[in-house]
Amino acid sequence: MTDRAFDILVIGAGPAGLAAACRAAESGAKTAVMDENPRPGGQIWRASAGRLPVAAQPWVVTVGKQGVEWIPAARVFAAPAPGRLAIENAEGEFSLTYRSLILATGARERFLPFPGWTLPNVMGAGGLQALVKSGLPIGGKKIIVAGTGPLLLAVAQYLRSRRADVRLIAEQAPRRALARFAAGLPRHPEKLMQTAQFAWSLFGVKFLTGCWPVAAAGEGKLESVTLRRGGRTWTESCDYLACGFGLIPTTELAALLGCRIGTAGVEVDELQRSSVEDVYAAGEITGIGGVDLAVAEGEIAGFAAAGQPDRARRLFHARAAHRRFAAAMTRAFALREELKTLAHPETLICRCEDVPLGRIHACSGWRDAKLHTRCGMGPCQGRVCGGALEFLLGWKAESVRPPLLPVKVASLIGTEPGEEAS
Amino acid sequence: MPATYDVAIAGAGIVGAAVADECAAAGLRVVVVEPGPTGGGATGAGMGHIVVMDDSLAQLALTRYSVALWRELALELPPEVEYAKTGTIWVAADAEEMAEVECKRQVYTSAGVRADVLDERSLAEAEPQLRAGLAGGLLVPDDAVIYPPSAARFLLERAQARGAELRVGTAVELPGVGQALPPAKASTAGIRLRDSELLAAGIVVNATGAWAPELTPGIEVRKRKGHLAITDRYPGFVRHQLVELGYLKSAHSSAADSVAFNAQPRRTGQVLIGSSRQYDAPGPDIEAPILSRMLRRAQEYLPRVTDLLVIRCWTGFRAATPDKLPLIGPVAGSDRLYLATGHEGLGITTSLATGKLVADHILGRPSAIPREAYLPGRKHEAQHG
Amino acid sequence: MADAVTITVNGAPVTVPAGATVAAAVALAGIHTFRRSVSGEPRAPLCGMGICFECCVTIDGREHVRSCQTSCAEGMEVRTDA
Numbered sequence: 001m002t003d004r005a006f007d008i009l010v011i012g013a014g015p016a017g018l019a020a021a022c023r024a025a026e027s028g029a030k031t032a033v034m035d036e037n038p039r040p041g042g043q044i045w046r047a048s049a050g051r052l053p054v055a056a057q058p059w060v061v062t063v064g065k066q067g068v069e070w071i072p073a074a075r076v077f078a079a080p081a082p083g084r085l086a087i088e089n090a091e092g093e094f095s096l097t098y099r100s101l102i103l104a105t106g107a108r109e110r111f112l113p114f115p116g117w118t119l120p121n122v123m124g125a126g127g128l129q130a131l132v133k134s135g136l137p138i139g140g141k142k143i144i145v146a147g148t149g150p151l152l153l154a155v156a157q158y159l160r161s162r163r164a165d166v167r168l169i170a171e172q173a174p175r176r177a178l179a180r181f182a183a184g185l186p187r188h189p190e191k192l193m194q195t196a197q198f199a200w201s202l203f204g205v206k207f208l209t210g211c212w213p214v215a216a217a218g219e220g221k222l223e224s225v226t227l228r229r230g231g232r233t234w235t236e237s238c239d240y241l242a243c244g245f246g247l248i249p250t251t252e253l254a255a256l257l258g259c260r261i262g263t264a265g266v267e268v269d270e271l272q273r274s275s276v277e278d279v280y281a282a283g284e285i286t287g288i289g290g291v292d293l294a295v296a297e298g299e300i301a302g303f304a305a306a307g308q309p310d311r312a313r314r315l316f317h318a319r320a321a322h323r324r325f326a327a328a329m330t331r332a333f334a335l336r337e338e339l340k341t342l343a344h345p346e347t348l349i350c351r352c353e354d355v356p357l358g359r360i361h362a363c364s365g366w367r368d369a370k371l372h373t374r375c376g377m378g379p380c381q382g383r384v385c386g387g388a389l390e391f392l393l394g395w396k397a398e399s400v401r402p403p404l405l406p407v408k409v410a411s412l413i414g415t416e417p418g419e420e421a422s
Numbered sequence: 423m424p425a426t427y428d429v430a431i432a433g434a435g436i437v438g439a440a441v442a443d444e445c446a447a448a449g450l451r452v453v454v455v456e457p458g459p460t461g462g463g464a465t466g467a468g469m470g471h472i473v474v475m476d477d478s479l480a481q482l483a484l485t486r487y488s489v490a491l492w493r494e495l496a497l498e499l500p501p502e503v504e505y506a507k508t509g510t511i512w513v514a515a516d517a518e519e520m521a522e523v524e525c526k527r528q529v530y531t532s533a534g535v536r537a538d539v540l541d542e543r544s545l546a547e548a549e550p551q552l553r554a555g556l557a558g559g560l561l562v563p564d565d566a567v568i569y570p571p572s573a574a575r576f577l578l579e580r581a582q583a584r585g586a587e588l589r590v591g592t593a594v595e596l597p598g599v600g601q602a603l604p605p606a607k608a609s610t611a612g613i614r615l616r617d618s619e620l621l622a623a624g625i626v627v628n629a630t631g632a633w634a635p636e637l638t639p640g641i642e643v644r645k646r647k648g649h650l651a652i653t654d655r656y657p658g659f660v661r662h663q664l665v666e667l668g669y670l671k672s673a674h675s676s677a678a679d680s681v682a683f684n685a686q687p688r689r690t691g692q693v694l695i696g697s698s699r700q701y702d703a704p705g706p707d708i709e710a711p712i713l714s715r716m717l718r719r720a721q722e723y724l725p726r727v728t729d730l731l732v733i734r735c736w737t738g739f740r741a742a743t744p745d746k747l748p749l750i751g752p753v754a755g756s757d758r759l760y761l762a763t764g765h766e767g768l769g770i771t772t773s774l775a776t777g778k779l780v781a782d783h784i785l786g787r788p789s790a791i792p793r794e795a796y797l798p799g800r801k802h803e804a805q806h807g
Numbered sequence: 808m809a810d811a812v813t814i815t816v817n818g819a820p821v822t823v824p825a826g827a828t829v830a831a832a833v834a835l836a837g838i839h840t841f842r843r844s845v846s847g848e849p850r851a852p853l854c855g856m857g858i859c860f861e862c863c864v865t866i867d868g869r870e871h872v873r874s875c876q877t878s879c880a881e882g883m884e885v886r887t888d889a
Contacts, residue, residue, distance in 0.1 A: 036857060038878060043856060050826050080710040108858050120839040120851030130855030131875060135827025136834050220849050221839040351853070351861060354846040364591065368459035371466045371571040379654060379733050379860040379871070384853070402708055403732060406654060406860075406871070409695075410728035412735070413717045414710070654871045690845070731871055 001094045003415075006032045006069070008305050009085070009098035011076060011253065014042020015291045016283025016298035017104030018059040023302030023311075024102070025066035032069035032096070034087070039072065042106050043126055044291050048133040048158075055291070071096075077411065078402035079257050083278070086402075086414070093411035100278045100305040103254050103266065104298060107284035109147075109244035110387035112335075113349050113357070114342040116216030121240045125155045128242035132162055139163040141239040144225050146170040146213045148246050148333045150290070153198040155242055156205060167238060168206035170227055172245070173333050175209040181332035188325050190292070214342060216241055245335060248387045249285040255400040264288075271312055272301035280305055289326030296322055340392055349392075350385045352378020360389070366398050379406050427451045427587075429784065430613045430623035432594055432637055435465035436570050437762050437769055438629035439577035440777030442586050448781050452586035453621050455613055457593040460578055461571030463631045464769055467738025469650065469686055469694055470573075471663050472566040472771050473510050476529045477670055480747050480795035485768060486533055487791050488775035492566060495774065502572040504689045510565040510663045511540065511548065513556060513683070513723060519667045520557040527560055537562050551659055551724050567663060567686055570770050577777075592616070594637065611758045625784055627760040632739035634749075634763040641749065641798065643764045646742040647703035649713050650696045653730040657691035666723060672699055673767055674746060681716040683723045693730060695720050697767070699740075706737050742766045747796055750779050754799030760784070761798050814883040829874035829885055830855075830862050841874065843888040 008024040010017045013035035021033040033040070039047045040063070045056035052060060063070065071087075078086040084097045109124040116122065123131065125147055132138045142165045145156045156166045171178070185192040211229040216222055226235045249265035260267045260275040264287035272280045282301040283294035296319040303312035343349065345358030355375040363369035366389075369376065375389075376382035382397065389395045403412065429445045431438045434456035445452045459466075472492050476482040496505045514520045523539060530537035540548060541558045548561065578588055593616035612622040628638050632645045664685045672682035684696040698716045703709070713735060720727050743749060743764040753759045760783070762776050779796065782789040794800065813822045814829070816836040823832045830852050833841060840849035842863050852862035857876040865886040866872045874885070 036876070049824070078708075078710060086710070108856065109854065111853070118844070118848055118850060120841070120849055123852060124854050127853055127855035131828075131830060131834075131852055134855075134875065135823055135831030137831070221851070351844065351850070351859065354844050354848070364459060367462060371459055371461055372575065377734065379731075379863075380858060381734065383858045401735060402710075403735065406731040406733045408728060409651070409653070409717050409721070409730050409732055412651065412710075412732055413714050413721065413728065656870065729869070 001071075001089065001091060003095040003097070004032070004069075005097045006030050007098070008032075008100045008102065008302075009096055010034070010102045010104060012042060012104035012106055012283070013037075013040035013070075014104060014106045014283060014294065015045060015056075015059075016106070016294040016301075017042070017102070018056070018063055019295045019298030020102045020104055020280075020282055020302035020305070021068045022059060022062045022066060023299050024306045025063070025068045027303065027306035027308050029306045031066070032071055033063065034071035034074050034076075034096075036075050037073065040070070043130065046130055046133050075405055076253055077404045077407045079253075086411070088407045088411045093407075093414055098278075100280065101257075102280040102282060102298075102301045102305055103259075103274070103285060104281075104283045104294075105250040105253055105285050107247040107249050107288055108383065110246045110248050110391065111384055112245045112339055112342055112388055112391065113347045114214055114216070115344060115347055116218070116222075118348055118351055119216050119218055119222045120220070121222035122216050123240065123242055125151050125242040125244035127244070128240055129155045129158055132159065138240070140165060142167055142237065143240045143242060144168055144170065144213075144236060144238045146211075146225075146227075146241060146243040148172045148335065149244070150329065151244065151247070153202065157198060157201045159242070160201065160205070166202075166205050167236060168208060169202070170211040170213065171207065171209050172212040172336055172339060173209060174336070177332045177334075178209055181328055184328050188321070191325060212339060212342070213241065213243060245339065246333060247284060247288045249288060251285055252400050252404050254279075254281055254285060255397075256402065256404060270316065271304035271309060272297055273304065287326065288330065289323060290329065293319065293322035293326050335391060343388070343392065349388055350375040350378065352380050352384075357392075360393075366395050381405075427453045427621060427623040429453075429625045429627060430455065430621050431627045431629055432613055433463075433629035433631060434460040434574065434578060434588065434590065435463045435629065435631055435769070436461065436574040436577070436773040437631070437765065437776050438627070439574040439581070440773040441627055441629055441762050441780045442581040443577040444777035444781035445784065446581040446584040446586040448785055450781075450784070452581060453589060453623065454578065454581070454586065455589045455592050455594055455615065455621065457591065460588075460590060461574035463633070464738050464740055465570045465574050467650070467736060468570065468648070468740075468767070468770060469684065469696055470568045470570045470770055471510070471686060472568060473663070473768075474530065474533075474535050474562060474565060475670070475768065476526060477674055477746055481768070482529065482533055483791045484748075484772050484775050484796065486535055488772045489565065491774040491778070492568075492771075493564065496566070499568075499573065500576060502569065503576055504569040504572070505566055506568075506689055507564065507566045508662050508687060509561055509563040510665060511545070512560040512562070513545070513552065513664055513666050514558050514560075515666070516557050522667055523558065523560045530560075530562065535562065536564055549660060549662065549664065551726055552664070553723060553725050556723075561662070565663060567688070568770065573770075589615075625758050625760060627762050627780060629762040631763055631765075631769070632741045634741060634761065638753065638759065638761065641753070641761060641763075642744055643741045643749070644701055645703070646740040646766065647698070647700040647706075647737055648696065648740060648767075649698040649708065649716055649735065649737050650694060651713065651717065651732045651735045652688075653693045653695070653732055655691035656693060656730055659693050659730070660685050660687045660724070662687070664723065666719075669697065672697070675699075677701070679712060681712070681719045683719045685720060685724065685727075692733075693727070695727070701742070706739075708735050708737060740766045740769070748772065748776065749798045750776050750796040751783050751793060751798060809881070812879045812881050814879050814881070814885060816885045817887060823879050827879055829864065829866060829877045829879055829883070832879050833864065833874060833885065833887060838887055840889075841887050
């Protein structure tokens with residue numbers, strides 16, 4: 001692909017990115033939206049057996065109608081100059097330049113290590129869902145869904161619809177936190193409907209609060225999971241464990257661009273502007289908040305980037321309501337302290353370099369750990385172990401360098417001829 | 423009463439660690455002060471190549487001595503140091519460079535360092551990924567590679583086992599704000615810490631690498647930035663440390679930004695690719711044009727390197743001096759303030775020899791090699807190559 | 808466009824629906840170990856979205872390719888670690 005220039009470039013084609021691209025393009029801006037995946041939708045709107053979820057369809061259709069350039073299966077790996085991103089796809093490397101950039105890079109799951117978590121068929125909750133949507137056969141398989149968050153219900157519902165045998169959903173949040181959350185749902189009628197829908201579709205599946213996995217076991221692959229709830233510990237056999245402890249915003253590109261990142265995510269103003277001029281952020285990367293908030297933020301960012309702040313402002317009220325809901329969710333599904341004891345000294349924390357917790361405990365911080373244990377120095381560059389170490393030890397992610405992900409040497413060479421020594 | 427040490431060392435990189443190790447081994451009371459993790463400067467950023475280099479006779483003497491020290495130490499090094507006798511191949515692209523290879527072979531052999539000329543065919547057998555048509559090279563089989571942060575830690579732990587103290591996470595007060603290192607008339611020398619504690623010591627050693635002039639204003643050490651890239655695991659892609667002959671010119675020059683091909687196999691199977699040199703760089707950020715140039719140079723020697731995946735890129739700062747030799751010994755006019763810095767791209771290699779020379783000097787005992795060429799305040803011609 | 812695609816996994820043919828990822832094909836082939844970790848542990852996909860690199864396999868001679876991010880193409884040759 002050759003180098004291209006756009007007025008507005010959107011990175012990420014999940015709910016926030018699609019909404020942003022639509023609003024930007026309908027305001028007349030020359031717009032492109034890019035995603036790592038071959039199809040739009042991101043995680044929550046990921047296509048299954050080739051079909052997008054109903055909620056995604058109008059946005060995708062509009063994106064097409066508005067003449068938005070769709071750049072699939074492409075990854076930003078560097079920001080070599082202001083207004084320019086370096087990108088790699090299957091064909092090689094190319095650059096895109098922009099006047100405004102909207103980051104909608106979404107979120108990933110937080111993995112908390114426990115004995116046996118590295119066994120094949122222990123996956124994230126969203127992870128197993130993504131794999132099944134991409135063709136992994138699951139019919140008749142016994143599945144335990146564990147961790148925290150509404151994602152567990154969505155995943156269980158989806159897997160059931162694919163004829164998996166979902167044995168139980170283990171939610172770590174205590175019952176009273178969920179009850180408080182449920183009591184607040186009438187304020188958000190659509191969410192109440194959604195919850196009722198989940199309850200109906202998951203009828204017959206054990207849903208246990210205050211419950212979490214303490215170990216996974218098996219020969220060469222998962223065969224059983226040991227769970228704890230209160231004073232009771234028991235083991236259940238299963239084929240897959242779909243386990244994720246909440247979501248973490250994917251802020252690496254924002255950090256590379258110099259955007260200020262707060263405790264929740266990328267800091268933005270009321271028009272979704274980041275601390276870097278001409279760079280907007282929308283969706284989960286500004287703070288985990290769910291699909292409705294992501295869409296609202298995406299629309300606001302799209303209007304704002306296209307010079308239509310008044311249209312953006314009309315959405316502030318809805319965004320505020322979604323933010324209230326998101327805050328309630330965050331409170332309800334906060335990770336409990338007991339989860340800090342799941343990992344033992346010999347439990348691997350860094351899966352890329354096989355570094356156990358005991359060796360990391362001996363380190364004074366990330367720099368020390370990277371230098372002396374190689375934790376965080378493998379291909380994932382700390383994206384898997386980072387979420388765990390933030391929770392377990394309070395270690396904050398370090399500054400980000402290019403390449404944002406492993407890329408070919410050829411891509412780092414690029415297409416510009418090397419400068420000769422003067 | 424503040425504690426009294428014989429030697430206070432600023433900097434727990436591999437040079438500071440080696441000095442601490444030698445001084446402690448000689449029975450001196452040692453303290454090492456370091457604000458960041460051990461091995462966090464150039465020690466953690468460089469290639470870990472243990473190599474004999476002949477840019478000058480003094481460099482040849484120092485590297486040869488130190489490479490031998492590493493070889494002796496190898497048997498005691500724990501596995502995380504990853505000492506591997508990969509050897510070095512200096513790659514010659516054409517007949518002119520082959521002539522240089524022959525000269526180099528003579529120099530090395532006269533110095534008692536094993537060096538074998540490889541012709542085109544034997545070079546290709548030794549390193550199948552090198553492009554066809556290279557003239558040959560010089561194989562120096564006793565060169566090695568290590569993982570330097572682990573080596574620094576090993577030396578520090580050995581020093582601590584002999585009573586040395588290590589103060590990590592401790593910032594040193596810089597001159598002008600408080601006082602760090604002794605003015606000529608001070609009766610107590612020492613290192614003053616940022617929290618005002620004074621570590622009184624008979625002798626202070628500045629082993630802070632590229633930051634040395636901040637602690638000892640006026641010494642001629644400049645920061646020389648380098649880029650590196652490391653790939654995913656491709657065991658066997660290269661087997662030896664590969665260095666183009668032009669590396670010496672790049673290291674030697676005093677001015678322009680330059681790149682020179684340098685590739686190393688790590689024990690993990692990852693390939694470490696360098697090298698670049700810049701003075702007066704804007705900062706520690708990755709500079710895409712330099713990185714591109716460096717990797718393009720690598721492609722000229724290893725055509726299939728372009729398909730390898732790069733996991734990480736980073737930069738580091740070498741401590742460079744005008745005459746390309748380190749500063750080892752007391753500063754002119756003082757017998758209490760020592761420098762152990764300015765090692766440019768040879769800090770890992772020459773750390774052990776530096777430790778020996780500093781300890782020898784402090785104890786007034788002869789060294790295995792002449793020390794004059796490395797003394798601070800020596801006469802030299804500033805080179806504007 | 809065909810409804811099904813046939814690739815080989817460790818030499819054995821596997822037929823998958825068009826659009827399925829290589830990760831799905833490997834699982835369909837009954838293989839649980841996608842790669843071996845640095846200490847030799849068997850590993851398989853974790854995150855499903857291209858972040859964890861546990862699903863890496865060799866595709867048509869190219870190493871370290873994330874199978875969960877790669878759609879199957881007719882005739883692809885996929886190799887996993889033993």
